[in-house]
Amino acid sequence: MKTLKIAIQKSGRLNEKSVEILKNCGLSFENYKSSLISTVTNFPLEILFLRDDDIPEYVQDGIADLGIVGENVITEVNANVEYLQKLGFGKCTLKIAIPNESEITDISGLEGKAIATSYPVILEKYLKDNNVNAIVRTISGSVEIGPGLGLSDAICDIVSTGGTLKSNGLKPFAEVMKSEAVLIGNKGIELNEDVIELLQRIRSVLRAKETKYVVLNVAKSNLEKVVSLLPGVKSPTVVPLFEPDWVAVHSVIAEQDFWEKINSLKAAGAEGIVVMPIEKIIA
Ligand SMILES: Nc1ncnc2c1ncn2[C@@H]1O[C@H](COP(=O)(O)OP(=O)(O)OP(=O)(O)O)[C@@H](O)[C@H]1O
Numbered sequence: 311m312k313t314l315k316i317a318i319q320k321s322g323r324l325n326e327k328s329v330e331i332l333k334n335c336g337l338s339f340e341n342y343k344s345s346l347i348s349t350v351t352n353f354p355l356e357i358l359f360l361r362d363d364d365i366p367e368y369v370q371d372g373i374a375d376l377g378i379v380g381e382n383v384i385t386e387v388n389a390n391v392e393y394l395q396k397l398g399f400g401k402c403t404l405k406i407a408i409p410n411e412s413e414i415t416d417i418s419g420l421e422g423k424a425i426a427t428s429y430p431v432i433l434e435k436y437l438k439d440n441n442v443n444a445i446v447r448t449i450s451g452s453v454e455i456g457p458g459l460g461l462s463d464a465i466c467d468i469v470s471t472g473g474t475l476k477s478n479g480l481k482p483f484a485e486v487m488k489s490e491a492v493l494i495g496n497k498g499i500e501l502n503e504d505v506i507e508l509l510q511r512i513r514s515v516l517r518a519k520e521t522k523y524v525v526l527n528v529a530k531s532n533l534e535k536v537v538s539l540l541p542g543v544k545s546p547t548v549v550p551l552f553e554p555d556w557v558a559v560h561s562v563i564a565e566q567d568f569w570e571k572i573n574s575l576k577a578a579g580a581e582g583i584v585v586m587p588i589e590k591i592i593a
């Protein structure tokens with residue numbers, strides 16, 4: 311069968327996590343900073359290291375079969391690709407921001423104003439949808455200094471912690487789009503057997519990330535209460551302890567309600583709770 315190609319970012323915000331997720335899928339490959347292409351030795355896959363802006367079109371045109379890139383970039387270049395899986399990293403929001411002292415209070419206040427951005431296509435559409443005529447100034451980076459330099463009245467750029475806005479005297483004003491890294495493929499590639507296998511591995515890794523493995527001890531008299539708090543993959547495993555009337559319970563819990571669950575388990579009589587990361591969950 312033909313060797314697949316996946317395009318990932320060469321360097322920047324998404325590079326490390328993209329490499330990590332592929333490695334966690336059990337793929338072996340060299341990852342030298344200088345190499346632009348790497349062959350996976352234990353799966354029919356080649357990895358292309360590219361500028362993120364180029365990834366959606368490479369995938370759309372079939373030069374790469376798959377790609378990992380931010381949704382913001384796909385929308386900006388209007389690429390005709392298949393969204394295969396959200397990957398849970400590179401989460402950010404494209405926002406319009408204005409200087410702290412700006413008197414603009416609603417979106418119509420941007421009428422006739424200049425907005426600096428690296429995302430002109432997304433911004434133009436947002437302005438059109440909101441019936442606002444503004445001047446879009448396209449720059450390729452460091453957008454946040456635009457207002458300070460007198461280049462623009464507002465900016466439209468990626469915000470994550472908000473630290474860059476703050477340190478440039480700007481405040482968020484409107485949310486244009488949310489984004490995260492996604493696995494994309496060219497049309498029809500989701501039927502390829504190796505893609506199906508890779509997707510299954512990626513989903514196992516993502517599922518494992520969202521959960522923790524928990525082992526705890528509990529007196530048999532409290533077992534039912536504790537088990538009712540622990541769904542497990544199917545249901546919790548219960549094994550006897552050397553001490554009579556006590557058992558150990560093994561289960562998985564969701565990362566998002568981890569602390570709440572641990573406190574309820576303690577209140578229900580659980581002791582010696584051990585929590586471990588999970589590498590993969592095969593459904
Ligand atoms: N502060 C952030 N927090 C989370 N995700 C971010 C942040 N900034 C950017 N991203 C996401 O990561 C992607 C890559 O960001 P990065 O800054 O590395 O891009 P770039 O400078 O255009 O890189 P390249 O050199 O590949 O063109 C963005 O398109 C976005 O989806």
Ligand SMILES: O=P(O)(O)OC[C@H]1O[C@H](OP(=O)(O)OP(=O)(O)O)[C@H](O)[C@@H]1O
Nearest residue numbers: 323451452468469470471472473474475
């Ligand atoms: O809200 P924050 O957490 O401060 O993140 C936002 C900043 O992150 C991105 O830039 P990055 O640092 O990736 O640099 P770049 O401009 O070179 O892409 C983005 O363009 C913002 O400037």
Ligand SMILES: [Mg+2]
Nearest residue numbers: 361362363364
């Ligand atoms: Mg780029």
